[in-house]
Amino acid sequence: MNIELKSEKLSPQITLAHGNGGKLTHDLIRSMFVTAFSAEALSAEALSNDALSELADSARLKLPEGEIVFTTDSHVVNPLFFPGGDIGKLAVCGTLNDLAVMGAKPLYLSCALIIEEGFETALLKKIIDSMAEAARQNGVRIVTGDTKVVEKGAADKLFINTAGIGVVLPGAPKGLKSFQAGDAVLVSGSLGDHGIAIYAGREGISLQTDLQSDCACIFPLVEIALKICPELRIMRDPTRGGLATTLNEFVQGGRFGIELDERSLPIRDEVRGVCEILGFDPLYVANEGKLVLVLPQTSAPAVLEALKLHPLGRKAAAIGRLTERAPGRVYLKTDIGGERVLDMLVGDMLPRIC
Amino acid sequence: MKYMTEFRNFAAAQALSRELHSLCTGIKEIKIMEVCGGHTAAIFKYGLRDLLPPNIRLMSGPGCPVCVTSNSFLDYAMALSREPDVIIASFGDLLRVPGSHSTLLAEKSKGGDIRICYSSLDALELARKNPSKKIVFLGIGFETTAPTVAAAIKRAEAEGLKNFLVLSAFKTMPEAMKALLQSGELALNAFICPGHVSVVTGLRIYDFIARDFKTPCVVTGFEPLDLLQAILMIVRQLKDGRSTVENQYTRAALPLGNPAAQALLNEIFAPSDVEWRGLGVIPGSGLGISDAYQAFDAQKVIPLQLEPAREQPGCICGSIMRGVKVPTECKLFAKACNPENPKGSCMVSDEGNCATYYKYARNSRTTVIENEAGTS
Numbered sequence: 001m002n003i004e005l006k007s008e009k010l011s012p013q014i015t016l017a018h019g020n021g022g023k024l025t026h027d028l029i030r031s032m033f034v035t036a037f038s039a040e041a042l043s044a045e046a047l048s049n050d051a052l053s054e055l056a057d058s059a060r061l062k063l064p065e066g067e068i069v070f071t072t073d074s075h076v077v078n079p080l081f082f083p084g085g086d087i088g089k090l091a092v093c094g095t096l097n098d099l100a101v102m103g104a105k106p107l108y109l110s111c112a113l114i115i116e117e118g119f120e121t122a123l124l125k126k127i128i129d130s131m132a133e134a135a136r137q138n139g140v141r142i143v144t145g146d147t148k149v150v151e152k153g154a155a156d157k158l159f160i161n162t163a164g165i166g167v168v169l170p171g172a173p174k175g176l177k178s179f180q181a182g183d184a185v186l187v188s189g190s191l192g193d194h195g196i197a198i199y200a201g202r203e204g205i206s207l208q209t210d211l212q213s214d215c216a217c218i219f220p221l222v223e224i225a226l227k228i229c230p231e232l233r234i235m236r237d238p239t240r241g242g243l244a245t246t247l248n249e250f251v252q253g254g255r256f257g258i259e260l261d262e263r264s265l266p267i268r269d270e271v272r273g274v275c276e277i278l279g280f281d282p283l284y285v286a287n288e289g290k291l292v293l294v295l296p297q298t299s300a301p302a303v304l305e306a307l308k309l310h311p312l313g314r315k316a317a318a319i320g321r322l323t324e325r326a327p328g329r330v331y332l333k334t335d336i337g338g339e340r341v342l343d344m345l346v347g348d349m350l351p352r353i354c
Numbered sequence: 355m356k357y358m359t360e361f362r363n364f365a366a367a368q369a370l371s372r373e374l375h376s377l378c379t380g381i382k383e384i385k386i387m388e389v390c391g392g393h394t395a396a397i398f399k400y401g402l403r404d405l406l407p408p409n410i411r412l413m414s415g416p417g418c419p420v421c422v423t424s425n426s427f428l429d430y431a432m433a434l435s436r437e438p439d440v441i442i443a444s445f446g447d448l449l450r451v452p453g454s455h456s457t458l459l460a461e462k463s464k465g466g467d468i469r470i471c472y473s474s475l476d477a478l479e480l481a482r483k484n485p486s487k488k489i490v491f492l493g494i495g496f497e498t499t500a501p502t503v504a505a506a507i508k509r510a511e512a513e514g515l516k517n518f519l520v521l522s523a524f525k526t527m528p529e530a531m532k533a534l535l536q537s538g539e540l541a542l543n544a545f546i547c548p549g550h551v552s553v554v555t556g557l558r559i560y561d562f563i564a565r566d567f568k569t570p571c572v573v574t575g576f577e578p579l580d581l582l583q584a585i586l587m588i589v590r591q592l593k594d595g596r597s598t599v600e601n602q603y604t605r606a607a608l609p610l611g612n613p614a615a616q617a618l619l620n621e622i623f624a625p626s627d628v629e630w631r632g633l634g635v636i637p638g639s640g641l642g643i644s645d646a647y648q649a650f651d652a653q654k655v656i657p658l659q660l661e662p663a664r665e666q667p668g669c670i671c672g673s674i675m676r677g678v679k680v681p682t683e684c685k686l687f688a689k690a691c692n693p694e695n696p697k698g699s700c701m702v703s704d705e706g707n708c709a710t711y712y713k714y715a716r717n718s719r720t721t722v723i724e725n726e727a728g729t730s
Contacts, residue, residue: 334400335363335364335578336364336400336582337368337371337404337405338400339401340400340715341714343712
């Protein structure tokens with residue numbers, strides 16, 4: 001079966017020739033990538049994608065006035081398709097989130113693929129379409145890219161690198177230096193969904209649940225927080241290493257510690273259950289569509305209410321506060337009313353989670 | 355799922371805490387040892403010590419299988435890995451524990467054929483797939499793990515698998531508890547006993563401790579409310595002047611345990627003298643492979659002469675396991691010795707005392723208080 005893409009025909013499997021820079025590479029880029037990422041595909045918001053359609057060696061971009069943020073992220077998740085998403089959606093949302101938490105509006109993405117020889121063309125198309133859809137939904141353009149194909153066994157199916165550019169919005173967080181004692185810590189929703197959805201998919205644990213990865217772009221939540229609170233201290237998306245690692249990064253070497261209330265942490269029963277069986281702690285499990293915010297206590301109730309009104313923030317919660325008591329440490333007030341240290345993750349709990 | 359909420363319920367925990375505080379008002383210090391590493395981990399994970407009155411001291415004992423594994427056992431396993439046609443099959447934790455001169459992980463990187471497995475049945479599968487090799491399963495643990503390995507030996511016998519061997523360092527708890535009491539180092543008042551051991555053995559194994567040593571034993575589950583209730587049962591016994599074996603873990607442990615598992619243990623294993631890290635050789639505290647199953651005993655099939663084992667200089671895992679010292683009193687703790695680079699066995703396993711302190715209680719109130727009070 002050949003895949004019909006525009007007028008061109010692609011073989012059912014990707015071969016080394018698709019990555020050698022010759023005709024087949026050109027065909028693949030034209031018929032699959034440019035089609036998916038082109039102006040027509042992104043027409044919902046009438047975005048033009050001239051930068052891509054020129055197919056030059058680099059994209060020429062018009063940037064708005066102001067400070068620019070720039071980031072890159074490689075995605076090696078296994079399996080490629082998981083409940084709630086796939087590597088394509090993840091590669092777009094992951095990079096958009098890294099831009100968004102800086103208080104920036106994401107604008108442009110690159111897309112570089114490393115494909116294992118023999119990878120199914122139909123699956124590649126599904127993943128590319130998923131990237132295009134995620135980009136369209138979030139109003140960003142994929143403007144440049146690269147394709148490499150490696151011999152069978154030299155990579156596992158498909159790796160995607162995306163780099164992103166965004167423009168910093170007014171009221172962007174001032175960073176760690178702006179921390180004050182008593183500042184509130186908020187999280188935008190349930191913790192550990194992504195890591196556990198991936199792990200369950202991978203190990204063949206049949207969960208009697210519809211647990212899905214939370215893979216999503218959190219820029220809408222960032223926009224809400226920026227509008228309501230002009231004094232945001234910091235935002236972060238707690239991916240690998242989970243909430244515990246992110247909070248430790250906030251306080252390490254600084255003047256403050258964090259006191260966390262275990263009873264206020266939003267964690268789904270399914271996630272708790274799987275973690276209990278496998279000996280994981282949900283606080284160290286990766287998220288891909290959650291926002292952690294530190295902000296003045298006085299703004300916390302308003303921001304929390306506004307986040308809860310957005311579909312991505314329905315389970316948002318105030319989970320703790322900055323304290324001067326134990327600088328550099330995160331403490332957990334436990335379910336039963338005791339207290340313990342919540343340390344950085346040691347070792348790798350779940351490899352290839354994103 | 356119920357136990358994840360009901361056995362961790364805030365209001366119930368606070369009520370138990372209040373009752374303990376009122377019962378303990380004005381009495382002298384009570385020293386209770388939780389012998390099992392699983393209990394130690396739960397106590398720290400839930401910050402349970404914060405809910406206890408100041409005159410109750412919990413002390414962590416020698417009940418983590420990886421931690422009590424002696425250097426001589428590890429040295430033997432590493433020597434076996436250097437023998438021709440031997441594949442070592444081990445639980446993952448054990449690979450990182452330093453023996454006298456090396457670790458199994460280091461031996462693996464030097465070319466030793468050492469495989470991680472999750473149960474003895476994985477090792478059986480290795481034996482089936484590699485008929486020309488000898489598979490040596492490293493048998494560590496207590497009465498909880500031993501029946502599964504006994505079952506694997508039975509299966510190997512039934513299938514005629516002659517290349518499946520077990521290097522046994524299985525241990526039983528009561529003799530070690532007796533040794534701790536006889537050493538006189540601790541002046542312990544009571545034991546919190548591991549619930550899952552009694553699921554297999556029943557409750558009678560501790561009778562002699564309660565009777566001869568006047569030390570109450572409470573068989574206990576692993577949730578925070580289990581532990582708080584067990585401590586309450588202990589305090590009541592002590593206040594009443596009683597000393598008996600009581601069962602807090604009635605939802606899983608029966609008075610007579612699991613007779614099928616016991617029969618299997620008695621058939622495959624026989625009591626032996628075994629070395630515990632930190633406690634030395636304790637007579638009758640091991641489960642050696644019985645004479646009838648010698649063909650599966652790695653030490654009998656591949657006898658090796660080794661140099662005497664040597665301990666890591668500066669490491670006080672032994673004293674920590676006996677409850678004589680706490681991890682933060684060790685000069686290496688959180689400096690030269692940490693989970694990424696463990697110097698002693700207690701820093702390796704998730705249930706090891708040092709790993710638990712490192713993860714949950716570094717610089718916390720608990721450890722500061724303990725260090726100020728001193729421990730011996």
